[in-house]
Amino acid sequence: MFEIKNLKFKSILDISYLQINKPISCIIGPSGSGKTTLLRMLNSLNIPDEGTILYNNQDISKMDTVKLRRKVVMLGQTPVIYSGSIEDNLQIGLEFSKKLPVSKSTLRETLKRVELNKELSEGCSNLSGGERQRLCLARVMLMDADTYLLDEPSAALDKATEEFIIDNFSQFVLENKKELIMITHSEHIAQKFLESIIRIENGKVTEAYHE
Amino acid sequence: MNNNSIMDLSILQLSIAYIFVIIMLIIFKYRGIRREKQILIASTRMTLQLTIMGYILMFVFRNPSWWLTSLMIIAMISFAIYNSIKRVKIKMSRELRTIIAFSLACGALLTATFFILVVLNVRPWFNPQYFIPISGMIVGNSMTGIALGANKLCSDFEEKRIEIENSLMLGASPLAATKEIVNNAFDNAILPTMNNMLTMGIVSLPGMMTGQILSGTFPLTAIKYQIGILLAILGSTAISTVLFVTLGYRTFFTKDNRLK
Secondary structure: OEEEEEEEEOOOEEEEEEEEOOOEEEEEOOOOOOHHHHHHHHOOOOOOOEEEEEEOOEEHHHOOHHHHHHHEEEEOOOOOOOOOEHHHHHHHHHHHOOOOOOOHHHHHHHHHHOOOOOOOOOEOOOOOHHHHHHHHHHHHHHOOOOEEEEEOOOOOOOHHHHHHHHHHHHHHHHHOOOEEEEEOOOHHHHHHOHHHEEEEEOOEEEEOOOO | OOHHHOOOOOHHHHHHOOHHHHHHHHHHHHHOOOOHHHHHHHHHHHHHHHHHHHHHHHHHHHOOOHHHHHHHHHHHHHHHHHHHHHOOOOOOOHHHHHHHHHHHHHHHHHHHHHHHHHHOOOOOOOOHHHHHHHHHHHHHHHHHHHHHHHHHHHHHHHHOHHHHHHHHHOOOOHHHHOHHHHHHHHHHHHHHHHHHHHHEOOOEOOHHHHHHHHOOOOHHHHHHHHHHHHHHHHHHHHHHHHHHHHHHHHHHEOOOOOEO
């Protein structure tokens, strides 16, 4: 799905070639190595100084960025909760991407899937960090995107929840024939996806599965 | 009643009013608040600016002409633009400053022209006795509105960067991602004008009306003018700020919908 050629960005990234084409890819590497910048580029939140990024053989710099982001949905490091109830927070992703709202039963199923035991009408101000992250995950799951970009999805979660979320989300991605590119710091999670590792160090790809 | 009923104010009488400045200076000195310099500067500037304006108005009233009136309006609008930009605490892009200038000029000019020509039916249109004070009030209020709106818009864009970017990640257009921020900025800009209208006539008798009454105008006539001008102020503040926020939010994004 993604093919990166001769990409350069300030002194942060310098990637001569990288292909990301597995259903699940795991980007690992020390902090400050450029992982997040790379992920943001796949979502057109940053643009490279040089080089091209192809998504399904299409140059993303020539695509409508809003349309691209509706196919390639990204979940950032900080869980963002909007004003309103849990239901509002779940539907807002669909609203933003101009998709029809889903039924309450679908919303409840998704909440169950991320193990968030809350009523749809509840407010969000009392949610813990982990609950917020799970709500955000449920929100993007509902959006039915083709590709998901998760930047450290587990940063705000405890170990057990983290593992549950990643397993759960990988399952979701595989079942629904989606693609997932995630950044993780956790060696434990990376171990699970040994075949799908892309390692970035000092802005350069030092390990990739296409080689 | 007629215009002759107004008592002229001698310079000596007026200078007695400066006693209020002295009272304030004493209070500040006593409380140890270090603002003496600012009070003196503010009172001096106010006195000087108004005196100069008095002479300018005397000249313009004696020589009514379309170009003198236009020149006055342009000067007023330019100063209002400069002042509203200065009142925004956050550094703005050149684009956003241009939009402030455009929105303020458009909103104020459209409303003032409509109000003076259509509602008041002033002839000739450039009659300085009407055009200058009325435009002044309209421009002044648009200026305050835009400054408030711009402050809110800029601070929200700074504080809610993560939220806006998150909305973009979810496939939102910049318009959808900033709907709440833009509405809040508009609300902030227009609220003082609306609150002012709520207490109008109960808590305060507005300046223009007071002035007209003092100069001998029949109170009911003064009130009609005041109602008209308040509606015009509401209109110009609304037009100026709606132009500003709807054009302004875009300047925070690149052409390809990234946050700058």
